[in-house]
Amino acid sequence: MTTTDVDQTAVGELPGRRRLAVGAVGVVFWAWLLARWASHNTLLDRLFTALGAPNLVQSELGVRQREPWLPAEPFQAASDGVADVAASLGPASVLLEWLAWLFDLAAFATTIGPQLAAGAFVTVYLTVLSMLLGLLLAVPLSVARVYGGPVLSRISLAYTELIRGTPLLAQLFFLYFGLPLAGFIDSFGFVGSGGVPRAAVFVAIVGFTINSSAYQSEYIRAALQSVDPGQLTAARSIGLSKLQGIRYVVLPQGLRFAIPGWTNEFVYLIKYSSLAAFITVPELFRRARNIGSDTFQFTDVYVIVALFYLALVLTTALAMGKLEQAVAIPGLGRGADRD
Amino acid sequence: MTLLRVEHVDKSYGDEEVLHDVSFEMQRQDVEVIVGPSGSGKSTLLRCVNRLTEIDDGAIYLDGEEIHALDENELRRRVGMVFQDFNLFAHRTARGNVTLGLRQVLGMPREEAEATADDYLERVGLADQAESYPAELSGGQQQRVGIARALAMEPELILFDEPTSALDPELIGEVLSVMRDLADEGTTMLCVTHEMGFARSAASRITFLDDGRIVERGPPETLFEDPEHERTRAFLGELAGIQ
Ligand SMILES: Nc1ncnc2c1ncn2[C@@H]1O[C@H](COP(=O)(O)OP(=O)(O)OP(=O)(O)O)[C@@H](O)[C@H]1O
Ligand SMILES: [Mg+2]
Numbered sequence: 001m002t003t004t005d006v007d008q009t010a011v012g013e014l015p016g017r018r019r020l021a022v023g024a025v026g027v028v029f030w031a032w033l034l035a036r037w038a039s040h041n042t043l044l045d046r047l048f049t050a051l052g053a054p055n056l057v058q059s060e061l062g063v064r065q066r067e068p069w070l071p072a073e074p075f076q077a078a079s080d081g082v083a084d085v086a087a088s089l090g091p092a093s094v095l096l097e098w099l100a101w102l103f104d105l106a107a108f109a110t111t112i113g114p115q116l117a118a119g120a121f122v123t124v125y126l127t128v129l130s131m132l133l134g135l136l137l138a139v140p141l142s143v144a145r146v147y148g149g150p151v152l153s154r155i156s157l158a159y160t161e162l163i164r165g166t167p168l169l170a171q172l173f174f175l176y177f178g179l180p181l182a183g184f185i186d187s188f189g190f191v192g193s194g195g196v197p198r199a200a201v202f203v204a205i206v207g208f209t210i211n212s213s214a215y216q217s218e219y220i221r222a223a224l225q226s227v228d229p230g231q232l233t234a235a236r237s238i239g240l241s242k243l244q245g246i247r248y249v250v251l252p253q254g255l256r257f258a259i260p261g262w263t264n265e266f267v268y269l270i271k272y273s274s275l276a277a278f279i280t281v282p283e284l285f286r287r288a289r290n291i292g293s294d295t296f297q298f299t300d301v302y303v304i305v306a307l308f309y310l311a312l313v314l315t316t317a318l319a320m321g322k323l324e325q326a327v328a329i330p331g332l333g334r335g336a337d338r339d
Numbered sequence: 340m341t342l343l344r345v346e347h348v349d350k351s352y353g354d355e356e357v358l359h360d361v362s363f364e365m366q367r368q369d370v371e372v373i374v375g376p377s378g379s380g381k382s383t384l385l386r387c388v389n390r391l392t393e394i395d396d397g398a399i400y401l402d403g404e405e406i407h408a409l410d411e412n413e414l415r416r417r418v419g420m421v422f423q424d425f426n427l428f429a430h431r432t433a434r435g436n437v438t439l440g441l442r443q444v445l446g447m448p449r450e451e452a453e454a455t456a457d458d459y460l461e462r463v464g465l466a467d468q469a470e471s472y473p474a475e476l477s478g479g480q481q482q483r484v485g486i487a488r489a490l491a492m493e494p495e496l497i498l499f500d501e502p503t504s505a506l507d508p509e510l511i512g513e514v515l516s517v518m519r520d521l522a523d524e525g526t527t528m529l530c531v532t533h534e535m536g537f538a539r540s541a542a543s544r545i546t547f548l549d550d551g552r553i554v555e556r557g558p559p560e561t562l563f564e565d566p567e568h569e570r571t572r573a574f575l576g577e578l579a580g581i582q
Binding site for chain 1: 415422428429472474488492
């Protein structure tokens with residue numbers, strides 16, 4: 001488990017003032033993102049309606065939902081001003097030109113922010129759903145691998161090797177173009193309208209779930225194998241069946257050990273979810289690519305979208321670190337190694 | 340009344356014969372102590388009795404029933420086990436270690452299980468440590484939780500596999516005193532231990548196992564004072580000398 005650990009405490013271990021700064025940026029980013037989702041999102045809107053709170057924010061903000069909340073003009077003006085000064089200074093003005101570009105980037109970011117926020121929403125639910133569904137598959141897969149006897153463990157091994165040995169993009173293409181899966185999903189009338197995502201999104205979730213289940217099961221397998229075998233022996237010695245022993249003794253410990261690896265997989269999936277762009281899912285990367293081909297400002301849009309991914313990844317690492325602390329037990333796992 | 344009858348048990352791992360034609364009988368309330376050099380098959384013998392290991396040949400009867408005719412989980416509910424390195428459930432408190440079997444094996448409701456667990460923890464002198472996790476307990480305390488966990492299932496027989504040999508010398512006494520109390524209360528115990536003081540005072544019989552065979556078996560006085568075999572005298576003398 002050690003070779004692939006993400007250092008989850010990277011943000012947490014920053015010195016006080018910088019931590020505060022990173023935290024403040026994070027809070028502002030998330031406040032903005034959540035507000036955007038709440039103000040214009042047909043899926044969430046449907047959910048709110050179902051929960052008896054229709055048009056929670058939408059009705060208040062009226063027509064400005066789709067539009068940027070910050071004007072781009074001041075940033076653009078600042079950028080132009082700095083650029084003018086830079087031009088008058090001649091070749092010695094590299095720093096100023098750079099500053100002008102930053103203002104330009106900020107102006108651009110305010111313009112494309114709403115679209116990227118919508119894309120980030122898809123990226124987030126794609127990733128979170130696939131991780132959770134993947135976990136549901138990964139637990140039995142890893143248990144079968146470690147405790148399943150010759151037949152089940154080989155089936156589990158074959159599954160994980162097949163999935164891990166083939167490219168994720170090929171898997172997505174196979175599901176989307178090779179199998180009639182999209183057509184089947186579309187045959188449900190509600191798909192693709194009234195806030196329900198299009199079939200491609202469901203195909204992507206299926207694909208990422210299958211893919212991440214294989215990787216997650218490898219992390220969990222390693223974690224299960226690091227649980228002292230005496231634990232299961234003790235469980236069996238009081239009359240628990242093997243399955244009960246696994247459920248009540250081995251898994252609660254193994255899943256805790258698996259959190260660092262699980263975090264790793266989570267972070268990977270956030271980034272790899274961009275491959276869904278290739279089967280037309282309107283997630284973060286696809287929106288960025290479309291903006292790029294509309295505006296030809298490829299560099300700028302990719303820089304901005306990279307910051308989005310960075311924010312998502314850091315948030316995940318931080319949250320998983322908190323989760324690990326929250327479920328920590330004295331003497332078990334990472335803390336125990338330091339004793 | 341005969342509780343445990345072991346008849347002509349053989350057990351091999353590959354080519355290595357670990358138990359050879361082992362036979363003995365225990366009455367209810369007996370305390371049987373097994374001694375023998377390292378690798379002589381003591382742990383294997385205990386594990387055969389609760390079927391953590393399967394025998395190759397022979398038969399084992401618990402209260403008249405052949406143990407292979409019983410459901411193995413039911414058998415293990417009736418035959419408790421205490422381990423050399425405690426094997427407490429590392430993610431559960433002392434109380435949680437005792438309640439798991441009560442809840443999942445005996446199907447006790449939560450509150451009753453917790454009250455029962457606290458009773459057993461009190462019996463081993465750990466009423467105040469119910470909320471502690473294993474890592475927060477000393478070795479002696481952990482082993483006493485291990486005993487409480489086994490006791491709570493109300494087994495007919497408890498197997499002890501060197502329960503004090505992983506402990507610092509100053510912690511051995513507290514575990515032995517719990518075991519002595521159990522013996523006095525009439526608990527049927529099959530103990531692998533090299534604590535000769537305990538064997539002398541608590542054992543109804545001592546079995547000397549060497550190389551997978553029972554060399555000699557008898558009441559403590561006989562084995563200590565007047566053993567039949569020179570090997571027994573030498574081994575017990577050496578053990579007594581160490582202590
Ligand atoms: N699962 C196993 N697979 C193979 N060999 C085993 C296994 N368990 C025990 N053995 C072998 O069987 C022999 C007896 O082992 P056992 O653990 O019963 O001895 P013991 O008397 O308990 O020794 P100790 O005093 O060291 O605990 C040893 O030679 C050991 O190597
Ligand atoms: Mg042993």
